[in-house]
Amino acid sequence: MNKCIYCNERPAEVPDRRTYTGGRFVKKVCTICHGKLLRGDLINIVRLESKRAAELAESPVTSANNRIV
Ligand SMILES: [Zn+2]
Numbered sequence: 326m327n328k329c330i331y332c333n334e335r336p337a338e339v340p341d342r343r344t345y346t347g348g349r350f351v352k353k354v355c356t357i358c359h360g361k362l363l364r365g366d367l368i369n370i371v372r373l374e375s376k377r378a379a380e381l382a383e384s385p386v387t388s389a390n391n392r393i394v
Contacts, residue, residue, distance in 0.1 A: 329355035331362075 327337040330344075335355035344353065354362070 327352060329353070329358050331355075331358040 329335050329337045330341060330353045332355060335357060337352040337354055338356050339354050339359050340351055341353040
């Protein structure tokens with residue numbers, strides 16, 4: 326069993342999507358590090374989404390286009 330490429334402590338149980346090339350399913354990351362990576366992704370997504378929502382709310386063109394007539 327390979328060790329996780331991030332912590333090098335726990336057994337690798339899921340593939341690393343950063344080095345995933347498609348086709349080959351190679352386990353490289355433990356579930357704990359996988360969870361940490363997903364958490365980082367979610368934080369980025371939420372940050373981007375709230376930024377986009379703020380921009381849409383501030384844009385007069387977009388709010389005019391989105392208005393229900
Ligand atoms: Zn790990």
